[in-house]
Amino acid sequence: MKQDGQIDEVDRRILSALQADASLSHQDLAERVGASSASCWRRIKALEAAGILTRTVRLVDPAQVGRGVNVLCNIRMRSHAREARAAFEHFVDGRPEIVECFSMSGEWDYLIRIVVADVEDYNRFLMQTLLGHPSVAGAASHFALSMTKYTTAIPL
Amino acid sequence: MKQDGQIDEVDRRILSALQADASLSHQDLAERVGASSASCWRRIKALEAAGILTRTVRLVDPAQVGRGVNVLCNIRMRSHAREARAAFEHFVDGRPEIVECFSMSGEWDYLIRIVVADVEDYNRFLMQTLLGHPSVAGAASHFALSMTKYTTAIPL
DNA sequence: CATGAAAGCCATGGTAA
């Protein structure tokens, strides 16, 4: 990355490579993106400092640890007051089975994705946890039959 | 992991730690989960061999690279024939702006998440790319106002 | 059979020119 904060072609290649496989050594990465190892290292530091390149995470196969079922759930709030929204979002934050939450335009207020073991597991979550929250007025759950694509890579 | 393939408490701690931060060294990891470095190493190898622990990826801040807008889009297929589904899923695979795709139960056939720069960008994608696909009969797009939670960590 | 401790080797990151 040049000092003007712009991302150039080499930066893009670095980001793409690291999004696909962060276990690459700087040397492998260097030859893959067509730059020197030292240059790669400096660019990575700059991208981290700029907050563009964030965490390094290891992925776990959900099905293998008993979380093979995805449910997408639309949520309607009882109130749109700031406190109600903050309370709900804080609640979402604290529930590890909720892996994604979007505040939505349109007829529903939120869309969340939940990973569960099975239908019964979801029933428990819905009845006891989600619908028990004071901010939640209603929910419409949709089960995923399969996840045909999942990537953490943002296109560049 | 014992030879029976079961995941014990230490394995769970290893998985949790690596899901949160895969840049930990085996030694740091070891003391964090309360085991020796060698034991940690063996367990990680076993978890990889079992396919439980998969890729290591680096995350990129979508907003910083001009992909700050999320759109959730329900899709109805023209046909449910196997070839039509395969063709659509292959198409999804090849479009990097589509980061997630679920085959759904209920009134819609698929739910996809798309990351775009702005509304105009999405308009282009919808009109020229998505609706241009022969398998797609219709689509209902919902814009996310914000992403309040996103994690790659599966609860254990 | 899994673990913890210990040690050596090698690759790697970081820094120099």
Added chain:
DNA sequence: TTACCATGGCTTTCATG
């Protein structure tokens, strides 16, 4: 950019519970 060097992490061995 290239080259180098020292650091430290990965991997194995071995004894133990």
